[in-house]
Amino acid sequence: MRKNTRLSVLLALALPVAGLAQTEKVDPAIMQQIRKEGLENSKVMDIAFHLTDKSGNRLTASPGFMRAANYAKETLAGWGLSNAAIQPWGEFGKGWELEKSYVAITAPYYKALAAHPKAWTSGTKGPKNAEVLVINAKDSAELQAYRGQLKGKLLILDQSTPYKHSFKPDAVRYTDAELEVMANAKAPAPRQGQANATDTAALRRQREAMAARFNNPAARMLAVLKNMAKEEGAVALFSNGGTRSHDGTVFAQGGGAYKANDPENFADIVLGVEDYNTVLRLAKSGETVKMDVDVKTRFQTKDLNGYNVIAEIPGTDPALKDEVVMIGAHLDSWQTATGATDNASGSAVMMEAIRILKSLGFSNRRTIRIGLWSGEEQGLLGSRAYVKNTFADPATMQTTPAHEKFSSYFNIDNGTGKIRGIYLQGNEACRDIFAQWLAPFKDLGATTVTINNTGGTDHQAFDAVGLPGFQFIQDPIEYDTRTHHSNMDSYDHLIEADLKQISTIVAAFVFNASQRDDKLPRKEMPKPRPAGGFGF
Numbered sequence: 001m002r003k004n005t006r007l008s009v010l011l012a013l014a015l016p017v018a019g020l021a022q023t024e025k026v027d028p029a030i031m032q033q034i035r036k037e038g039l040e041n042s043k044v045m046d047i048a049f050h051l052t053d054k055s056g057n058r059l060t061a062s063p064g065f066m067r068a069a070n071y072a073k074e075t076l077a078g079w080g081l082s083n084a085a086i087q088p089w090g091e092f093g094k095g096w097e098l099e100k101s102y103v104a105i106t107a108p109y110y111k112a113l114a115a116h117p118k119a120w121t122s123g124t125k126g127p128k129n130a131e132v133l134v135i136n137a138k139d140s141a142e143l144q145a146y147r148g149q150l151k152g153k154l155l156i157l158d159q160s161t162p163y164k165h166s167f168k169p170d171a172v173r174y175t176d177a178e179l180e181v182m183a184n185a186k187a188p189a190p191r192q193g194q195a196n197a198t199d200t201a202a203l204r205r206q207r208e209a210m211a212a213r214f215n216n217p218a219a220r221m222l223a224v225l226k227n228m229a230k231e232e233g234a235v236a237l238f239s240n241g242g243t244r245s246h247d248g249t250v251f252a253q254g255g256g257a258y259k260a261n262d263p264e265n266f267a268d269i270v271l272g273v274e275d276y277n278t279v280l281r282l283a284k285s286g287e288t289v290k291m292d293v294d295v296k297t298r299f300q301t302k303d304l305n306g307y308n309v310i311a312e313i314p315g316t317d318p319a320l321k322d323e324v325v326m327i328g329a330h331l332d333s334w335q336t337a338t339g340a341t342d343n344a345s346g347s348a349v350m351m352e353a354i355r356i357l358k359s360l361g362f363s364n365r366r367t368i369r370i371g372l373w374s375g376e377e378q379g380l381l382g383s384r385a386y387v388k389n390t391f392a393d394p395a396t397m398q399t400t401p402a403h404e405k406f407s408s409y410f411n412i413d414n415g416t417g418k419i420r421g422i423y424l425q426g427n428e429a430c431r432d433i434f435a436q437w438l439a440p441f442k443d444l445g446a447t448t449v450t451i452n453n454t455g456g457t458d459h460q461a462f463d464a465v466g467l468p469g470f471q472f473i474q475d476p477i478e479y480d481t482r483t484h485h486s487n488m489d490s491y492d493h494l495i496e497a498d499l500k501q502i503s504t505i506v507a508a509f510v511f512n513a514s515q516r517d518d519k520l521p522r523k524e525m526p527k528p529r530p531a532g533g534f535g536f
Contacts, residue, residue: 038353050071055068056338060382062096086308093304098296101295102292103115105291118254118256119254120256130154130291134284140217143225154234160276161240161243161273163273171478187451244481249487251336306374306385325407328373330347330373334489337490341415346412357511376458408513413471417474418501441505468523
């Protein structure tokens, strides 16, 4: 940074923010120290390397997850954090690991395919060379015509997906106009009988899943087909990764239930659009299509617990040291890649934010705690269990003493894109506070404070029991188009400058929250949810 630029930044830090209701005590000298450490001496990419390439995929309860958890725990302890531990949060279910996967067309010609078995599905019990059978059925009743024909076959549904050319860039950043819309958003009116109700991504996914389970004939038919295939001794089923699975990118997630007493799921292998359509077209043309398939998976049932990584920097103020400011991100991923943007990026920047604060030797008044969660991909399971065990049961809203002493939780889980601001999660009382905390980082592109809620990340577990929980606004980059739950979610898709920016801003937010005289303001306490628990 040139001297004149540095001077202008320091002057901006020192000036009060005009037009804000209450002045926060934001120390410009400390903000500058955090900036210097975070932007010029960052370790975030090394942390990300250990969580991705060194650990492998981090499917919950897998060996890769435990490698990453042990690295995180040991690293945090090595930096001098207290109470670093891998904490069990309750029963999760079976662990699962892919040990081998090979899929190729062998007739009418040879072609190797990029194929990804779904998590928690079985293998092929050794290498098989089998013929492809096309299943053309609209519902479970039409499937009965295929009884007795499935033994030794590779099954593919007659459901081609048209290839969609990419006329738009995969990677984008928020425009000024889009951020302005967020900043000017109004709080939605609560639905009748529900305080603070919002339509979140998680709620939409929940409704869609329920609709698929109870109202979707295709989903019911697929379940029947898998049972038939297992009973008759078919080799495997090929699934289509959907419209996003093109140009070498394959989106593959779970293939069924994983609880201790759930039966083993049938082998289910995801192909990209191009390969799936190739196999389907050939087989439907009357050509005999044969394929080599060798998939080996391993289930782990000795330890059914899920685990979170927890560590903290104890507070130093006699009156405030028992109060907690918390940051977190989910450490688990899906199985097709190393989960770099979902969510090693979030875990790495939260660890880096803690490192920044610890390395500068600040005396934080409140305790600063980090949580790296598991089971997020299966429904925010690790963070929800931690909140229930530590702060409050959402079914009754009965709180523990720790609930009253909790200040705030900040989360990162929207990919590698830099912070552009923060979602208030409906907590209007925090608007002016966060605007002032963001002011020193205007030159880094972080300015927007929106009343909007965002769903599907671990901050919701805290918000659900009346604790201030927040997710930052991040540039989407290529999250939904290329990396989210796909085989492309690898280290190379991380943007170093963005991760440095995130780490720096998070460290500043955490420091400010730990130092202010009062805890962050809270919304109205939610009503008990005896039937739905966390309600998302």
